[in-house]
Amino acid sequence: MEIYKILVIGNSFGEDATHFLHDLALTRGINTKVVNLYIGGCSLERHWRNIENEAKDYEYQLNGRATGNKVSIQDALAEEKWDYISFQEASPFSGIIDKYMTFLPSLVEYVKKNVRNKRTIYMLHQTWAYANGCKRDGFQYYDKDQMKMYNAIVDAVWKAADEVNIEMIIPSGTAIQNGRTSFIGDNFCRDGFHLSYDIGRFTVACTWFEKIYGINVINNSYMPQNIDKKRVEVAKRAAHCAVLN
Numbered sequence: 272m273e274i275y276k277i278l279v280i281g282n283s284f285g286e287d288a289t290h291f292l293h294d295l296a297l298t299r300g301i302n303t304k305v306v307n308l309y310i311g312g313c314s315l316e317r318h319w320r321n322i323e324n325e326a327k328d329y330e331y332q333l334n335g336r337a338t339g340n341k342v343s344i345q346d347a348l349a350e351e352k353w354d355y356i357s358f359q360e361a362s363p364f365s366g367i368i369d370k371y372m373t374f375l376p377s378l379v380e381y382v383k384k385n386v387r388n389k390r391t392i393y394m395l396h397q398t399w400a401y402a403n404g405c406k407r408d409g410f411q412y413y414d415k416d417q418m419k420m421y422n423a424i425v426d427a428v429w430k431a432a433d434e435v436n437i438e439m440i441i442p443s444g445t446a447i448q449n450g451r452t453s454f455i456g457d458n459f460c461r462d463g464f465h466l467s468y469d470i471g472r473f474t475v476a477c478t479w480f481e482k483i484y485g486i487n488v489i490n491n492s493y494m495p496q497n498i499d500k501k502r503v504e505v506a507k508r509a510a511h512c513a514v515l516n
Contacts, residue, residue: 273302274302274303274304275296275301275302275303275304275354275355275483275484276303276304276306276351276352276353276354276355277289277292277303277304277305277306277353277354277355277356277357277483278306278308278347278348278351278353278355278356278357279305279306279307279308279356279357279359279396280308280318280344280347280356280357280358280359280378280382281307281308281309281313281357281359281396282309282310282311282312282313282314282359282361282362283309283311283312283465284359284362284396284398284399284465284466285307285308285309285357285359285396286307286309286332286335287465287466287471287472287475288396288398288441288443288466288472288475288476288478288479289305289307289332289335289476289479290335290468290472290476291335291472291473291476291477291493291495292305292334292335292476292479292480293305293334293335294335294493294495295476295477295480295488295491295493296480296484297493298491298492298493299484299486299491301484303334304333304334304351305333305334305335306331306332306333306347306350306351307332308329308330308331308332308342308344308347309329309330309331309332309337310328310329310330312361312362313361314360314361314364314370314374315358315360315361315364315370315371315373315374315375315378316370316373316374317361318344318358318374318378319374319377319378321343321344322344322345322378322381325343325345326343327341327342327343327346328341328343329341329342329343329344329347331347344382345385348382348385348386348387349387351387352387352388352391353386353387353388353391354388354391354392355391355392355393355394355439355483356382356386356391356392356393356394357393357394357395357396357441358375358378358379358393358394358395358396358437359395359396359398360375360398360427362398362401362407362409362464363407363408363409363410363412364409364412365398365423365424365427365428366412366413366420366421366422366423366424366426366427367412367423367427368426368427368430368431371427371428371430371431371434372431372434375431375434375435376434376435379393379435379437392438392439393437393438393439394437394439394440394441394483395428395431395432395437395439395440395441396441396443397424397425397428397440397441397442397443397444397445398424398443398444399421399424399443399444399446399447399448399459399460399466399475400413400417400418400420400421400424400444400447400448401417401420401460401463401464402417402457402458402459402460402463402464403417403457404463405460405463405464406463407463407464417457421444421448424444425444425445428440439482439483441478441479441482441483442478442482442513442514443475443478443479443513445513445516446474446475446477446478446509446510446512446513446514447459447466447471447474447475447509449508449509449510449512449513450470450474450505450506450509453505453509454501454505455470455502455505458470459471459474469495469497469498469502470498470502470505470506473495473498473503473506474505474506474509474510475510477491477506477507477509477510477511478510478513478514480510481510481511481514482514487511488507488510488511489504489507489508489511491507
């Protein structure tokens with residue numbers, strides 16, 4: 272079976288997003304190797320500094336699970352011929368275009384020069400707005416307004432992707448915003464900004480699945496434990512609509 276190899280140059284939001292991705296794909300007979308390079312709250316600036324210093328500061332997470340291994344970005348790029356590589360900004364800065372443009376161009380240029388697969392597809396992860404009432408300091412950049420943060424993220428990610436010629440945007444933030452209009456309401460985060468371990472993570476994994484593989488996730492039979500069928504349907508539909516529009 273062919274293995275699709277996905278590298279996330281990420282942080283805790285990358286961890287949340289990809290936790291269920293391997294299992295979703297496997298249910299449709301697609302084998303994946305999903306690696307998230309994890310440093311909590313890691314910004315594009317820190318990713319770039321880590322490249323400069325060849326810092327082995329990343330926790331190597333494989334298919335949604337910690338391995339205990341520490342690696343550098345250089346180690347990860349050398350390890351595989353990655354089919355997909357994702358970038359993202361730290362969540363407080365995710366709606367601020369100037370933050371992207373200071374370090375994202377250098378980061379993307381370096382990765383493209385050093386990747387082993389010259390047909391790698393590059394992705395920009397459009398992350399989600401914080402829950403209303405979130406106490407995190409970064410919410411102040413958006414006047415502690417969820418819709419203002421969401422709209423800023425959408426705008427910044429589109430502009431950044433266009434500037435650095437990234438062809439794929441994963442609309443996780445739109446999927447979560449869609450889900451918030453359902454009976455579940457504003458209950459997709461466990462602490463105001465990280466996704467809940469069940470419905471939040473599942474919704475975004477569905478978004479990654481459909482965007483990457485082009486397969487309608489509504490028809491995917493995978494169900495995580497501890498999520499009832501009604502919530503599973505909301506998650507799939509929220510993701511599907513985000514990818515469509």
